[in-house]
Amino acid sequence: MNARTILEKKQLDITLDRLCFELIERLGDFKDTALIGMQPRGIFLSRRIKEKLETILGKQNFLYGELDISFYRDDFRRGHDQIVPSELKIDFTIQDKKIVLIDDVLYTGRSIRAALDALTDFGRPAKVELLVLVDRKYSRDLPIQPDYVGVAVDTRTDDKVKVDWKENGKKDAVHIVTNA
Amino acid sequence: MKKFSQRHLLGIKDITADDIQLVFETADNFKSIINRPIKKVPSLRDVTIANVFFENSTRTRISFELAQKRLSADTINFAASSSSVSKGETLIDTVNNILAMKVDMVVMRHPSPGACQFLAKHVKAQIINAGDGTHEHPTQALLDAYSIREKLGDVAGKKVVIVGDITHSRVALSNIICLQKLGAEVMVCGPSTLIPKHIESLGVKVEHNLMKALNWCDVANMLRIQLERQDIKYFPSLREYSMLYGLNKERLQSLNKEIVIMHPGPINRGVEITSDVADSKHAIILDQVENGVATRMAVMFLLAGM
Numbered sequence: 001m002n003a004r005t006i007l008e009k010k011q012l013d014i015t016l017d018r019l020c021f022e023l024i025e026r027l028g029d030f031k032d033t034a035l036i037g038m039q040p041r042g043i044f045l046s047r048r049i050k051e052k053l054e055t056i057l058g059k060q061n062f063l064y065g066e067l068d069i070s071f072y073r074d075d076f077r078r079g080h081d082q083i084v085p086s087e088l089k090i091d092f093t094i095q096d097k098k099i100v101l102i103d104d105v106l107y108t109g110r111s112i113r114a115a116l117d118a119l120t121d122f123g124r125p126a127k128v129e130l131l132v133l134v135d136r137k138y139s140r141d142l143p144i145q146p147d148y149v150g151v152a153v154d155t156r157t158d159d160k161v162k163v164d165w166k167e168n169g170k171k172d173a174v175h176i177v178t179n180a
Numbered sequence: 181m182k183k184f185s186q187r188h189l190l191g192i193k194d195i196t197a198d199d200i201q202l203v204f205e206t207a208d209n210f211k212s213i214i215n216r217p218i219k220k221v222p223s224l225r226d227v228t229i230a231n232v233f234f235e236n237s238t239r240t241r242i243s244f245e246l247a248q249k250r251l252s253a254d255t256i257n258f259a260a261s262s263s264s265v266s267k268g269e270t271l272i273d274t275v276n277n278i279l280a281m282k283v284d285m286v287v288m289r290h291p292s293p294g295a296c297q298f299l300a301k302h303v304k305a306q307i308i309n310a311g312d313g314t315h316e317h318p319t320q321a322l323l324d325a326y327s328i329r330e331k332l333g334d335v336a337g338k339k340v341v342i343v344g345d346i347t348h349s350r351v352a353l354s355n356i357i358c359l360q361k362l363g364a365e366v367m368v369c370g371p372s373t374l375i376p377k378h379i380e381s382l383g384v385k386v387e388h389n390l391m392k393a394l395n396w397c398d399v400a401n402m403l404r405i406q407l408e409r410q411d412i413k414y415f416p417s418l419r420e421y422s423m424l425y426g427l428n429k430e431r432l433q434s435l436n437k438e439i440v441i442m443h444p445g446p447i448n449r450g451v452e453i454t455s456d457v458a459d460s461k462h463a464i465i466l467d468q469v470e471n472g473v474a475t476r477m478a479v480m481f482l483l484a485g486m
Contacts, residue, residue, distance in 0.1 A: 068209065071221035071251075076485055082183045083485050084202070085209040121218040 007174040015150045020052045022148050033098040034063035039086035042103035044165040065090035072114035095123035104163040106132040109144035134161050184482040188300045188307040191316035192357040206478035224253035227484050229285045230278045234260040239445050240310050244287050247476035272302050279305050306483050314348050321354035323472040336363030341393045343369045344403030347376050351444045369393040373414040390425050401442040402452045428454040
């Protein structure tokens with residue numbers, strides 16, 4: 001087991017700042033826009049982004065939610081561990097909103113596919129964009145690409161990308177764990 | 181990693197407190213789903229479930245069926261009264277014939293205690309017990325405990341009295357086991373003819389005076405008198421039963437505290453509970469019905485996902 005750090009705390013912070021400014025550049029005043037973090041691991045990122053945006057733009061009422069995709073996964077009953085759902089918090093309607101889906105790592109794209117299905121059960125969004133902290137390039141099973149990328153990495157299929165947060169009891173950092 | 185410990189849900193006595201908590205946590209998600217505009221998720225779209233009912237049921241059958249539909253499962257309903265059972269077919273043959281049509285899960289209600297255990301041993305499908313005779317009714321116990329948790333925050337440490345026909349009640353037995361596994365204290369209350377001998381061996385208190393029981397408890401679960409299961413007379417008249425064990429407004433108001441009133445349905449208004457109590461804010465009878473769908477969704481989701 002070999003762990004290689006690709007983002008340390010400081011770089012991660014800069015990356016998050018850049019992502020926030022990209023969001024502001026593209027979305028302006030966030031009118032009719034909702035940020036939605038994906039359970040279970042994307043919510044640390046989405047909560048950070050929300051905090052940072054509030055620091056940059058001043059406290060305002062962002063539409064913010066957290067989406068659980070357990071019931072929409074395509075690997076249910078396909079020999080995986082028991083799927084245990086996480087909490088879902090979306091207390092606004094999605095109808096005609098611009099949605100920014102936020103997750104930590106984009107790999108096969110299957111979670112995002114499930115998230116798109118789950119979202120449409122809350123209404124018909126005007127637009128859905130995708131923000132990820134780590135894009136594992138050339139590893140997609142589905143035609144899904146991110147709109148905002150923290151860092152893009154080349155990985156092998158047996159590598160693991162680990163994102164640690166201080167909210168999770170660890171130091172902020174992104175590692176690639178190699179099985180070599 | 182959290183995991184449901186059993187392949188079937190035959191009775192509460194087979195599952196652990198962790199299993200029950202897992203059902204509750206999962207049911208929380210489903211409860212929010214059934215309260216949003218699109219009340220459906222696609223999880224069980226490749227699962228076929230047969231509801232096999234050898235005994236009448238309205239609430240439980242509808243609740244299961246709705247839960248299955250909310251999970252996008254395909255369902256078939258089978259009622260013994262209109263089937264080949266009346267032509268002499270055995271239970272295993274009946275169920276195997278259903279399974280030959282590629283059914284993954286069977287929800288069964290049967291008048292004989294142990295029918296679900298028997299079936300689980302002899303057929304391939306996953307079995308959910310929807311009530312077997314006077315034995316167990318696990319999903320009812322789960323939804324009752326879930327409703328207590330929802331109303332009072334937790335089940336542990338709460339005092340629950342089950343009033344009425346304990347002898348003939350599968351709801352009582354499943355409830356007793358479930359509540360005890362979750363750390364609640366349980367009392368049963370009713371005329372001595374309707375309380376099984378040696379029930380103390382389950383670790384429950386026994387009380388024959390309703391007022392004493394009500395003064396002791398946080399939650400009162402009022403059971404229906406199951407006249408259809410009583411082959412002999414266990415008490416002189418319904419009117420006398422109602423006078424001694426019926427819950428009415430006066431009794432409720434004479435307590436110096438608020439208690440939660442539950443009833444598994446169907447209600448015999450004016451017998452075990454009067455209308456003004458059943459329709460009061462203390463009663464969570466309709467919450468129980470709503471929670472029934474959510475907990476049954478949770479059970480089927482967890483079993484199907486293993």
